[in-house]
Amino acid sequence: MPCDLMLIAYDGSENARRAVEYAGRFLAANRAVVLTAWEPMVRQAARLSGLSGVVQPEWMTDDEIEDVALVDARNINAEGVRLAKLAGLNAEPRTAECTTTIWNAIVEVADELNVDIIVAGTRGATGIRALLHSSVADAVLKHCHRPVLMVPPGREPAAKQA
Numbered sequence: 001m002p003c004d005l006m007l008i009a010y011d012g013s014e015n016a017r018r019a020v021e022y023a024g025r026f027l028a029a030n031r032a033v034v035l036t037a038w039e040p041m042v043r044q045a046a047r048l049s050g051l052s053g054v055v056q057p058e059w060m061t062d063d064e065i066e067d068v069a070l071v072d073a074r075n076i077n078a079e080g081v082r083l084a085k086l087a088g089l090n091a092e093p094r095t096a097e098c099t100t101t102i103w104n105a106i107v108e109v110a111d112e113l114n115v116d117i118i119v120a121g122t123r124g125a126t127g128i129r130a131l132l133h134s135s136v137a138d139a140v141l142k143h144c145h146r147p148v149l150m151v152p153p154g155r156e157p158a159a160k161q162a
Contacts, residue, residue: 008089023084034077117146
């Protein structure tokens, strides 16, 4: 029996594409919302200049000009929806502006829509690398109260011996 609604976190990465493929292969849902979270360029620039220790300039915004990060997020999201439909899912697009973190945006949309399951790809980092770069999927798993299908990256092809 299919669930009513699944949320697929999609950022355009190979791991996200793999997660869409597995969602189509192993899950059935009446609706699948493909979510791409994005952060406005002004906020990205302010965060990066703050990290570098540079004094942050006065950021000017023009409401007439569409944020390039939103345009990019919509393009990435359209790709995710296309892949989800190819995987046999009844997919629809959704973008969400990040006000804090990517994982928080995913959890907030999942709560707003009251989804039955969240699907996300992981980088599969371990050891020190995992400590230095925490996974969005790991944070979603730790902070939401819903089932999460975490799809690990595929194996690297074995190197051919000469």
